[in-house]
Each structure stands twice: as C-alpha cells, then as structure tokens.
Amino acid sequence: MSLELKNVEKKVGIDTHIHPTSLKLEKNTINVLLGSTLAGKTTLMQIMAGLDKPTSGEIWFDGKNVTDMKVQKRNCSMVYQQFINYPNYTVYENIASPLAITGVKDDEIKQRVGKVAELLKLSAMLNKKPDELSGGQQQRTALARALVKDSDLILLDEPLANLDFKLREELREELPKLFEDRDCIVVYATTEPSDALMIGGNTATLLEGKVIQYGKTLEVYNKPENLISAKVFSDPPMNIAEITKRGDNYKFTDNNVQWKSSAKIKDGTYKIGIRPHNITTYKEGNNSVEINGKVQISELSGSESLIHFTNGNLNWVSLSNGTQQKNVGEDTKLYMNTDEFLYFDQNNRLVNNG
Amino acid sequence: MNKTINQKAWYFVIPVFVLVAFNAAIPLMTVVNYSFQETFGNNVFAWEGTRWFKQILLSERFHASLGRQFAFTFIILLIQIPLGIAIALTMPKKGWGVPVCLILMSMPLLIPWNVVGAMWNIFALPDIGFLGHSLNAMGFDYNFTQQPGDAWFTTILMDVWHWTSLVVLLSYAGLNSIQPAYYQAAEIDGASRWATFRYIELPKMKKVLTLAILLRFMDSFMIYTEPFVLTGGGPGNTTAFLSIDLVKMALGQFDLGPAAAMSLIYFFIVLLVCWVFYNLMMKNEAQS
Numbered sequence: 001m002s003l004e005l006k007n008v009e010k011k012v013g014i015d016t017h018i019h020p021t022s023l024k025l026e027k028n029t030i031n032v033l034l035g036s037t038l039a040g041k042t043t044l045m046q047i048m049a050g051l052d053k054p055t056s057g058e059i060w061f062d063g064k065n066v067t068d069m070k071v072q073k074r075n076c077s078m079v080y081q082q083f084i085n086y087p088n089y090t091v092y093e094n095i096a097s098p099l100a101i102t103g104v105k106d107d108e109i110k111q112r113v114g115k116v117a118e119l120l121k122l123s124a125m126l127n128k129k130p131d132e133l134s135g136g137q138q139q140r141t142a143l144a145r146a147l148v149k150d151s152d153l154i155l156l157d158e159p160l161a162n163l164d165f166k167l168r169e170e171l172r173e174e175l176p177k178l179f180e181d182r183d184c185i186v187v188y189a190t191t192e193p194s195d196a197l198m199i200g201g202n203t204a205t206l207l208e209g210k211v212i213q214y215g216k217t218l219e220v221y222n223k224p225e226n227l228i229s230a231k232v233f234s235d236p237p238m239n240i241a242e243i244t245k246r247g248d249n250y251k252f253t254d255n256n257v258q259w260k261s262s263a264k265i266k267d268g269t270y271k272i273g274i275r276p277h278n279i280t281t282y283k284e285g286n287n288s289v290e291i292n293g294k295v296q297i298s299e300l301s302g303s304e305s306l307i308h309f310t311n312g313n314l315n316w317v318s319l320s321n322g323t324q325q326k327n328v329g330e331d332t333k334l335y336m337n338t339d340e341f342l343y344f345d346q347n348n349r350l351v352n353n354g
Numbered sequence: 355m356n357k358t359i360n361q362k363a364w365y366f367v368i369p370v371f372v373l374v375a376f377n378a379a380i381p382l383m384t385v386v387n388y389s390f391q392e393t394f395g396n397n398v399f400a401w402e403g404t405r406w407f408k409q410i411l412l413s414e415r416f417h418a419s420l421g422r423q424f425a426f427t428f429i430i431l432l433i434q435i436p437l438g439i440a441i442a443l444t445m446p447k448k449g450w451g452v453p454v455c456l457i458l459m460s461m462p463l464l465i466p467w468n469v470v471g472a473m474w475n476i477f478a479l480p481d482i483g484f485l486g487h488s489l490n491a492m493g494f495d496y497n498f499t500q501q502p503g504d505a506w507f508t509t510i511l512m513d514v515w516h517w518t519s520l521v522v523l524l525s526y527a528g529l530n531s532i533q534p535a536y537y538q539a540a541e542i543d544g545a546s547r548w549a550t551f552r553y554i555e556l557p558k559m560k561k562v563l564t565l566a567i568l569l570r571f572m573d574s575f576m577i578y579t580e581p582f583v584l585t586g587g588g589p590g591n592t593t594a595f596l597s598i599d600l601v602k603m604a605l606g607q608f609d610l611g612p613a614a615a616m617s618l619i620y621f622f623i624v625l626l627v628c629w630v631f632y633n634l635m636m637k638n639e640a641q642s
Contacts, residue, residue, distance in 0.1 A: 072544040080535040087557040
C-alpha cells in the first residue's frame with residue numbers, strides 16, 4: 001500500500017497553487033507536510049483525499065490510478081484545524097457516523113466506537129453534544145471519527161492549531177501512538193517545525209506550492225538539501241550570513257569573526273545557516289567561536305531565552321537554555337557552535353553534507 | 355466607606371423618558387382609556403368597565419378575523435420558510451452571480467408596501483392585469499375582487515413575492531457562515547445531499563431561521579397595507595385580517611370603545627406569541 005503523486009499540478013485561474021509535485025508515501029508511515037500558511041499544504045491534502053482534482057498529473061493508490069475516483073469511494077478520513085463535528089449529534093453518534101453511513105451493524109458500531117472513545121478519553125462524554133465540550137474534547141471527537149473507520153489514508157490538517165498550549169502538547173504526544181499499530185498512511189500538515197520533530201516519521205518541506213525536500217524528518221532537519229528547506233524547518237528563523245573560506249580559515253564577510261573547520265568544501269564564498277539554538281550565551285561543543293553582540297530584544301520563556309542582537313550590520317537570533325537575563329542595549333558575548341553550521345553554495349545547495 | 359452620592363446622571367435619562375412617553379406610553383394609554391369607556395365625541399365619556407373586552411372576545415366577527423389572521427400567517431410561513439431556504443441553497447456562493455442574486459432578492463423588500471398592494475392589484479385585474487388576464491385566457495375563472503378563493507390566492511402570492519426574499523437573505527447569510535470543512539467532512543463520510551442538509555446546514559441555520567420565523571410571524575400577523583390596497587378586505591369580509599377589521603371598526607363604524615379593546619387584545623396576542631417564541635428560542639439556546 002502506498003500513495004503516489006505523479007507530477008501533480010493545481011492551477012486556479014492564472015494562479016498556480018501546487019507546482020508539479022511527485023511524492024511517494026509508504027504504508028504505515030506518518031508524513032508531515034511542513035510549511036507556512038499558503039504553502040499549499042491543505043490543497044495538497046485535498047488532492048490526496050480526492051476532494052479536489054489536480055489540473056494535471058496522476059494520483060496512484062495501492063498500484064491503482066485513483067485520480068478520477070470520488071472521495072466517497074476512497075477510504076480516507078480527515079481532521080481539520082476547526083473542530084468539525086455534526087452539531088446536533090451526540091459524541092457517540094458523531095463517532096459512529098462514518099460507520100452508520102456504510103451500513104456497519106449496530107453491535108459492531110457500538111464496540112468500535114467504545115474502543116476509539118476509550119483511546120481518546122471520550123468515554124465519559126459519549127452522550128454530550130459537541131457544543132458542550134471543550135475545544136480539546138471536540139477535536140478528540142473529530143479525531144475519533146477519523147480513527148473509527150479503518151481508513152487507508154488519514155489526513156490531519158493542522159489539527160492542533162486551534163487548541164491552547166497545554167492541550168496541544170498533550171494531544172501532540174498522543175498522536176503518534178494512536179497511529180502506531182494501524183495499517184494506514186498518515187499525513188499531518190503543520191506550520192510548526194517543532195510539531196514535525198515531535199511526530200517524527202517523514203517530513204516534506206513546502207514553500208509556495210512546491211515540495212522542497214522530502215525524507216526522514218531528522219535527515220531533513222539535520223541535512224537540509226538547500227537553504228529554503230532549512231529556512232522552512234527552523235523556528236525561530238534561521239540566521240543567514242555570507243562567509244569566505246580560504247584553506248582552513250573561515251570568516252564572516254561582514255565582520256572579523258573567524259574560525260577553523262574540517263568541513264570538506266572548496267575555497268570561496270558561501271552562505272551560512274545557523275539555527276538560533278546553536279548561538280548561545282555559553283560555550284557548547286568543542287568548536288565554538290565567540291561573537292560580540294548588542295542586545296536588541298530579550299525574551300524569556302521560562303526554560304529558554306531568546307536574544308536578538310546585532311553585530312556590525314548583521315542581525316542575529318540566539319536561543320539559550322535557562323533564563324539568561326540580558327538588558328536591551330547591553331554589549332554581550334555569545335558563542336556559536338561551528339560544528340552545527342550549514343554551508344550553502346551560491347545556488348543555495350548544502351555543501352557540507354558529508 | 356464614604357460614598358459620594360450623585361444622582362445627576364438621572365438627568366440623562368429624561369430625554370428617553372420623554373421620547374418613550376410620547377411615542378409609546380401616551381398613545382397606548384389613550385387606547386386603554388377608550389377601551390373602558392363609551393364616547394360620542396366632544397370629550398364626553400361614560401364608564402363601561404370591561405364591557406367592550408367581553409363583547410370583542412365573544413363576538414363572532416372577532417373570532418372570524420382572528421381565524422383568518424392565523425390561517426394567513428400559518429400559510430405564508432409554511433410557504434415562505436421552505437421556499438426561502440430552497441432558494442438560498444441554490445444561490446451561487448461566489449462569482450458575479452452573488453451580487454446579481456442579492457440585488458434581485460432585495461428588490462421586493464425595497465418597494466413601499468402600498469405600492470406592492472397597488473402593483474398586485476393592477477397585475478391581478480381579470481380584464482387588464484397580466485396575471486388576471488392570462489389566467490382567464492388559460493381557462494381559469496379567476497376574479498380576485500369577487501371570489502374569496504382567488505382573493506386569498508392573490509394575497510398569499512403577493513406576500514410570498516414580497517417577503518420570501520427576507521427568508522432567502524437570512525438563510526443565505528446562515529449558509530455562508532458554514533465553513534467549507536463541514537461539507538468536506540460530510541463528503542468524506544459519504545453523506546448524501548439530504549443528510550448534509552439535515553445534519554449540517556439545517557442545524558447551522560437554526561439561529562437565523564428562528565429569527566426569520568419570528569420576523570415573518572410578527573410582520574404577517576400585523577399585515578395591513580398590502581391587503582388593504584389589494585382587496586380592501588373583500589370580497590365581503592373574506593380577507594379582512596385583524597388589522598383591517600380593526601380599522602373598519604374604529605374609523606368606518608366609529609366604534610371607538612370596542613375598537614380600542616380589540617387593539618389591546620390584538621396587541622396582547624402578538625406580545626404573547628412573541629414571548630412564547632422568544633422563550634422557546636432561549637431554551638433551545640441554553641440546551642445547546
């Protein structure tokens with residue numbers, strides 16, 4: 001079982017929503033579509049579900065061309081950012097609805113709904129209506145509806161985006177477990193890199209209707225093929241600067257910070273990508289380099305400190321562990337972990353990927 | 355605690371008091387005054403107690419016009435609500451069709467009521483009106499000024515033409531507030547068109563529909579201008595709805611006492627139905 005998009009393209013009028021995309025999703029995998037709003041995540045999912053038809057290209061499922069197959073005939077389910085449930089059905093009826101429509105027997109419905117409700121901690125509220133539930137419970141009901149039928153394809157379109165922080169963390173931890181022993185392909189769209197990292201599986205980075213990179217989540221994160229993919233998969237935003245390399249010596253073009261590295265790249269100028277958590281107020285790793293900065297913004301978020309600072313003409317974002325109290329305007333020293341630097345050539349391709 | 359007491363704010367309430375007194379309380383109290391007395395003009399009054407109320411409540415004439423009133427309101431609600439929903443469902447949701455439809459729909463609502471009556475009067479005249487003439491040409495014996503059935507048919511048709519748009523616009527607004535994701539979810543579940551309507555669209559339209567029913571109930575229950583111009587309550591008394599009958603009694607026969615009593619009863623019926631309706635609505639709200 002696999003879902004394959006072959007050169008799928010979607011145009012609406014003169015706008016291209018999805019540029020020709022080929023993607024193969026394998027059985028029993030969770031696939032994250034990662035990209036900002038309007039990157040084409042939802043359109044791509046609707047094409048996968050059959051809710052929307054591609055302008056050109058084909059969709060193959062399980063070795064069959066399903067491009068023209070209606071959504072009702074495909075065995076898929078979808079969960080949305082908004083909590084979509086039938087408003088005057090009870091939770092039980094809501095969860096049972098996909099089964100009832102396909103004519104499953106009452107006994108079996110009861111048993112399956114009971115099982116899913118338990119899994120999603122809804123057993124106590126089966127007789128309530130969606131309006132009486134909290135946002136988290138409403139979304140659990142929607143998830144239960146998606147899980148109760150044995151779908152081949154489960155699409156989750158930013159399911160946690162409308163939940164508050166606590167509920168989101170809780171549900172995010174549970175989600176991968178829910179799909180563990182299911183025979184299906186899960187697609188999960190999100191705008192947040194941290195979601196992708198927590199869920200694991202595979203990740204496709206998207207920008208402006210293009211799939212930039214697809215692969216194992218950690219690989220995409222650690223070895224982004226190119227600068228765009230790296231940018232999409234970085235929050236807070238990645239620091240980007242120009243450097244020159246001569247022999248063993250590396251140096252920023254715009255300041256005097258220098259370091260040595262064993263990266264196997266040719267002499268020349270490169271773009272460098274540094275994730276904020278690799279610039280810290282303390283030394284990390286064996287090969288760190290010091291940089292002076294003037295603090296612009298300092299935000300404490302409990303366990304982490306986000307410090308924006310300038311050095312010469314360059315703006316930097318750093319993320320340190322713990323509470324690092326800095327005053328705005330203060331001159332401070334920060335350390336960059338050179339082992340984690342990503343070097344990109346003039347075509348924005350990663351060069352130190354060996 | 356030493357509170358400073360300042361009652362000057364009450365001065366700000368005075369304009370409202372005066373306004374409400376002049377446009378509601380004083381006219382209403384005049385009617386109350388008339389309803390308990392007999393007068394022959396010249397400001398000569400004689401106390402009659404509840405005689406007029408008893409007379410009205412027991413009179414066959416009142417029962418008949420009240421019956422006609424409920425029948426009329428019931429029929430137009432029965433037609434306008436489903437028809438309004440049906441039209442709203444078929445209206446386009448995007449593109450140039452939207453403004454075109456909305457403008458076409460609002461047109462009947464913008465026409466002054468007596469003009470609507472006059473329009474339909476001319477339109478339905480059996481000899482020269484387009485509707486009347488065509489019906490007769492097709493072989494129907496149609497004459498709304500002489501046959502009660504035809505008069506009812508024309509009045510109802512006129513009201514449906516005039517007011518269905520209101521239901522359409524409200525339903526359309528209700529439909530448009532449903533997120534597309536609901537339809538997609540239903541589609542994925544394999545729900546039929548009817549199930550989508552029954553379990554998504556209708557519940558989601560509940561609020562605007564209760565509003566539409568309430569508005570249409572009140573308006574049609576108090577209808578006066580259009581049937582007055584169209585049929586004048588005739589032929590005979592067959593389309594004399596409450597308000598038409600009331601004006602006949604007050605101004606035609608100059609029975610001020612009974613007419614005042616009848617207006618009060620009329621007023622309380624409208625108030626009562628709205629109150630019941632409002633409470634049912636709020637109860638529903640509290641449940642969901």
